[in-house]
Amino acid sequence: MIEFHLDERSGLSPYLQIVRQVRQALRLGLLREGDRLPTVKEVVAQLAINPNTVLKAYRELEHDGLVAARPGVGTFVTATLVDATLAAHGPLRQELRRWLAKARRAGLDEESIEALFMTTFRTTAQEEIA
Amino acid sequence: MxxxxxxxxxxxxxxxxxxxxxxxxxxxxxxxxxxxxxxxxxxxxxxxxxxxxxxxxxxxxxxxxxxxxxxxxxxxxxxxxxxxxxxxxxxxxxxxxxxxxxxxxxxxxxxxxxxxxxxxxxxxxxxxxxxxxxxxxxxxxxxxxxxxxxxxxxxxxxxxxxxxxxxxxxxxxxxxxxxxxxxxxxxxxxxxxxxxxxxxxxxxxxxxxxxxxxxxxPVHATVEISMSNLEGLGFERGGGPLRLQLRTLAPDKNGWALSSRLVDTSGNTVSSTVPVSTTSGPCAPDPARGPSACFAELKRLGYRQEVSYHPSSxxxxxxxxxxxxxxxxxxxxxxxxxxxxxxxx
Amino acid sequence: MTAVLRAEGLGKRYGKHWALTDCTLDIPTGHVVGLVGPNGAGKTTLLNLACGQLPPTAGGITVLGGRPGGSPAQLAKVGYVAQDTPTYAGLSVAEHLKLGARLNPGWDDALARHRIERLGLRPSSRAGKLSGGQRAQLALTLGLAKRPELLILDEPVAALDPLARREFLQGLMEAAVEQQLSVVLSSHLVSDLERVCDYLIVLVDSKVQVAGELEKLLATHHRLTGPRRDPARLPADQHVISASHTDRQSTLLVRTQAPIHDPAWTVGQISLEDLVLAYMSKPADTHRRPTLEVQR
Known part of the structure; x- marks a missing residue:
């Protein structure tokens, strides 16, 4: 079972935050096939959020084929996002660390590193879409 | 509830x-x-x-x-x-x-x-x-x-x-x-x-x-003037008219007297002074005789008290x-x- | 789907002062409706009209298809948690539940007892000795255990500390799921409503400024920034809610159903708070700017 949390400053709507947290948990292997998601009642009682927000998030996850609702029982995980990419995380992290060290040596401070990373990330993302 | x-x-x-x-x-x-x-x-x-x-x-x-x-x-x-x-x-x-x-x-x-x-x-x-x-x-x-x-x-x-x-x-x-x-x-x-x-x-x-x-x-009753309904009896020095101060009392003890007035023989209201001699006759002050003769005289002349009241019944x-x-x-x-x-x- | 609340030209006057004017609403069931506006905007008046505590001066209102407060059956369908969550100071918690049981044919005693137990309230404590949060929870319990179809709450968390506020809203949302309640709650704090509401009514100066499903409202309102220009020259389907200008730049908040294609504008998303603030300081009302507290 996972527990959701909301970040009010993230700028993301609560429903999207729930969707992302489920996906994240699936990716990290915190949720596996057959696991039950918290019920709508449990989520709203914990987060004090609108029930429709949770329903909407679960519907989207269901639509994506990640979970399935069994009426009267609960919502269960039906797929997993843990895949081959998990194995690649280690080496990629290593490389990123090396790159960060290099950037610091070049005199970039935290803010500049973040800005450089984000702009590069965005432009490549846009290029891919285009 | x-x-x-x-x-x-x-x-x-x-x-x-x-x-x-x-x-x-x-x-x-x-x-x-x-x-x-x-x-x-x-x-x-x-x-x-x-x-x-x-x-x-x-x-x-x-x-x-x-x-x-x-x-x-x-x-x-x-x-x-x-x-x-x-x-x-x-x-x-x-x-x-x-x-x-x-x-x-x-x-x-x-x-x-x-x-x-x-x-x-x-x-x-x-x-x-x-x-x-x-x-x-x-x-x-x-x-x-x-x-x-x-x-x-x-x-x-x-x-x-x-x-x-x-x-x-x-x-x-x-x-x-x-x-x-x-x-x-x-x-x-x-x-x-x-x-x-x-x-x-x-x-x-x-x-x-x-x-x-x-x-x-209210019920009206006429009552003779006597000690019991009299507050005071006044004699003016040198023999003026008799002055009566009446008390408003219901004839029945538990009744509620509303008002009273002094009336003469024809039923007209008289003010508190009664034109009767206070130098001689029954209403002249005489400690030995007391006021009862005067009351009798007032009665003879037709003066009486009219009381309006609600009886206790x-x-x-x-x-x-x-x-x-x-x-x-x-x-x-x-x-x-x-x-x-x-x-x- | 039937409407939980329908108002048509609804108005309420106290003496010469109109506390609410020309209010037209049609709220479908199954929502948690947030009624937001500055203090004195007419929120309490609207809620009192909805639960039948006040007769309207003008127009009409139906709640769950009936005239508010008209009959015991109608009263049973609508729960109301009043401002400052009043309770009888001299009566104990248990006596409040007894009161609820005696006065409501649909009383759910198990639910009431369960809630009181979970909240850790001693049945023998007098309501006057409870903390603000506990008193609010007791009032909420009374409102919920009568098993209404609609629960109306007037500034229920305004006087509570952040923890009690969160706990109150948690209980309320849980009950909304469990009992399939429609909820209308008012607040002068946007942050109270941000998480819990999916339908919004903004009430300013005795008038409903905007009402609708939160998501649709957020999707149809945009912040436009670009070179300075006269808001009057915008396309006809773009309604300017608020505008501010520097000598070079204009920032507009507009409502429109259609997408914005003008390349001169940078289109930005707005938050619920932005939306509410924009309606509270609408250009037409700038001469009397209501004070909105934005607290977290």
Whole structure:
């Protein structure tokens, strides 16, 4: 079972935050096939959020084929996002660390590193879409 | 709703019941002794030369404090129910905001008010009725003595009439609903209590002055002038006319005298001076003879006192009518409360 | 789907002052409706009209298809938790439940007892001795255990500390799921409503400024920034809610159903708070700017 949390400053709507947290948990292997998601009642009682927000998030996850609702029982995980990419995380992290060290040596401070990373990330993302 | 009404009212009800029970206990213990004293005294005095008037006077004076105390209690009781039961009934809810809690349960506010008014109102009437019953019973002997006393306390008179019989029930009903009404209009407890007291006192004063005398046409009686209805007899120096100061007394001791006038033989009102010789004749001052010859002379000349009054035989008829008036006033106010209640928020 | 609340030209006047004017609403069931506006905007008046505590001066209102407060049956369908959550100070918690049981034919005693137990309230404590949060929870319990179809709450958390506020809203949302309640709650704090509401009514100066499903409202309102220009020259389907200008730049908050294609504008998303603030300081009302507290 996972527990959701909301970040009010993230700028993301609560429903999207729930969707992302489920996906994240699936990716990290915190949720596996057959696991039950918290019920709508449990989520709203914990987060004090609108029930429709949770329903909407679960519907989207269901639509994506990640979970399935069994009426009267609960919502269960039906797929997993843990895949081959998990194995690649280690080496990629290593490389990123090396790159960060290099950037610091070049005199970039935290803010500049973040800005450089984000702009590069965005432009490549846009290029891919285009 | 009955439960809630009782739950909110029980402390006040218990306090009142305890006070009334204590009063009733004291009256029950002392009452028989008092009645005995009266009966014994009354049989003893018949043999005395001046009849029983001295005994009655003494008996009244001995018990005057208790008599007046109980009268005060009976006068205050209806006012107190208005002040402490009526006025806070709605203001307390409004001040605490709890009206918004209770009016949003599955009960219409009309029903809410009906039960509160009904139960508490009945309790107020019962308290007044029981107190009146106990006090009337206990005071029976004193009342008889009081009527004979000077100044007398006739049963029909403005003081005793208000604290005996069934009118206290009507007063309590009216005072209670008046308190509720004022509370609903003023919305704050203390001002509501003050206004309730002022209005109730005004009504209680106005009733015997402006209404009660006219409930029935008064009875007129002509009475000979004698010591008993004379306040004073004046002789002017050098022999002017005779000056009479009459006392307004009902011919029956427990009756309620409203007014009196001195009339001559043709029935015209005369001012207090009577054109009769005070230098010679029966009305000349003569300590040896006393005034009785003068009274005979006045009678011969046709002078007499005309009294308008309500005889004591009307006591219960007046009690019923006045209780009815107060009940109608209370119902009218209650009706106003129900209409007004819709606009309270 | 039937409407939970429908108002048509609804108005309420106190003496010469109109507390609510020309209010027209149609709220479908199954929503948690947030009624937001500055203090004195008419929120309490609207809620009192909805639960039948006040008769309207003008127009009409139906709640769950009936006239508010008209009958015991109607009263049973609508729960109301009043401002400052009043309770009888002299009555104990258990006596409040008894009160609820006596006055409501549909009373759910098990639910009430369960809630009180879970909240850790001692049944014998007098309501006057409870903390603000506990009192609010007791009032909420009374409102929920009568099993209404619609629960109306007037500034229920305004007087509570952040923890009590969160706990209150948690309980409320849980009950909304469990009992399939429609909920209308008012607040002068946007942050109270942000998480819990999916339908919004903004009430300013006795008038409903905007009402609708939150998501649709957020999707149809945009912040436009670009070179300075006169708001009057925008396309007809773009309604300007608020506008501010520097000598070179204009920032507009507009409502429109259609997408915005003008390349001169940078289109930004807005938050609920932005939306509410924009309506509270609408250009037409700038002469009397209501004070909105934005607290977290």
């Amino acid at each position: 009955i439960w809630l009404t009782w739950r909110q009212f029980r402390a006040a009800a218990a306090a009142t019941a305890a006070a009334l029970a204590a009063l009733a206990a004291v009256l029950a213990i002392t009452g028989p002794g008092l009645a005995d004293d009266y009966a014994t005294g009354l049989t003893g005095c018949t043999t005395q030369s001046d009849g029983c008037s001295r005994f009655l006077q003494n008996f009244f004076h001995d018990n005057q404090a208790a008599f007046l105390g109980l009268t005060a209690v009976m006068l205050a009781l209806p006012a107190l129910t208005g002040l402490f039961w009526g006025a806070p009934m709605i203001t307390r809810e409004l001040e605490a905001g709890t009206h918004r809690l209770v009016w949003n349960q599955s009960i219409t506010r009309t029903r809410w008010l009906a039960i509160k008014l009904g139960l508490t109102g009945l309790a107020a009437m019962a308290a007044a009725g029981l107190a009146s019953l106990a006090v009337s019973w206990w005071s029976g002997p004193i009342d008889k003595a009081a009527a004979a006393n000077e100044p007398g306390f006739p049963r029909m008179g403005t003081l005793l009439f208000d604290v005996r019989g069934i009118v206290p029930i009507g007063y309590a009903a009216f005072a209670f609903v008046l308190g509720v009404t004022v509370g609903m209009l003023v919305r704050r407890t203390l001002p509501a209590m003050a206004i309730t007291l002022a209005v109730f006192a005004a009504v209680q004063v106005a009733m015997p002055l402006l209404v009660r005398p006219y409930l029935r046409p 009307r006591f219960w008829a007046f009690q019923r009518t006045e209780t009815g008036i107060y009940t109608i006033l209370a119902l009218g106010l209650a009706g106003f409360c129900f209409r007004r209640l819709r606009r309270v928020s």
